[in-house]
Amino acid sequence: MQLDRADRKLLRVLVSNGRATQQELGEAAGLSPSAAARRQKGLEDAGIVRGYRADVNLRKLGMGATVMVTITLDSQSEEAMGTFEAAVVESPSIIRCHLMSGRNDYLLVVRATSIEDYEIIHRQEIARLPRVARIETAFALREVVNRTVPPRLLG
Structure with a gap:
């Protein structure tokens, strides 16, 4: 999967905040929340985003x-x-x-x-x-x- 600018923006937000809302993701990438959700699902389906976990100190x-x-x-x-x-x-x-x-x-x-x-x-x-x-x-x-x-x- 080739990542475009919006995908990279979504990843940047998800890396720093795996609990970001679709609204927050959309705002960061210049997308609607539903478009951000579709892109996030695409990143997950492609195996680029493998999961979400707590960063435990x-x-x-x-x-x-x-x-x-x-x-x-x-x-x-x-x-x-x-x-x-x-x-x-x-x-x-x-x-x-x-x-x-x-x-x-x-x-x-x-x-x-x-x-x-x-x-x-x-x-x-x-x-x-x-x-x-x-x-x-x-x-x-x-x-x-x-x-x-x-x-x-x-x-």
């Missing part, structure tokens, strides 16, 4: 430590990767997992209440993941940018 919920964990498996076979990925999906402390190119196989993002809490997560979850040969951990000192969409995409 984990720090306010006591999850102040962001931990980046790189994982190298003992094998890059389909079986090893599949077994590892299935276990990651079941791990309650991992919020993101990326298959990587380069030296490490995976990058995990974990949220914890503290370094001490992460130590428990490491022992009880991360170190027990199957087929892991090496684990390296880094703690984020501060979040500088957290975007769901690069601004250049939205014009």
Whole structure:
């Protein structure tokens, strides 16, 4: 689907406010509310807008430590990767997992209440993941940018 100027304006509003009304969307894109609703539905049907979710401030919920964990498996076979990925999906402390190119196989993002809490997560979850040969951990000192969409995409 090729996005035009109105679609980009709708996306810009939806990225910053997923609960925007059809009236607000229409005003932002220079469309009637019904036209904005049709375009929004088109973006959803095309799979460009995959859903809407709350942006939860984990720090306010006591999850102040962001931990980046790189994982190298003992094998890059389909079986090893599949077994590892299935276990990651079941791990309650991992919020993101990326298959990587380069030296490490995976990058995990974990949220914890503290370094001490992460130590428990490491022992009880991360170190027990199957087929892991090496684990390296880094703690984020501060979040500088957290975007769901690069601004250049939205014009």
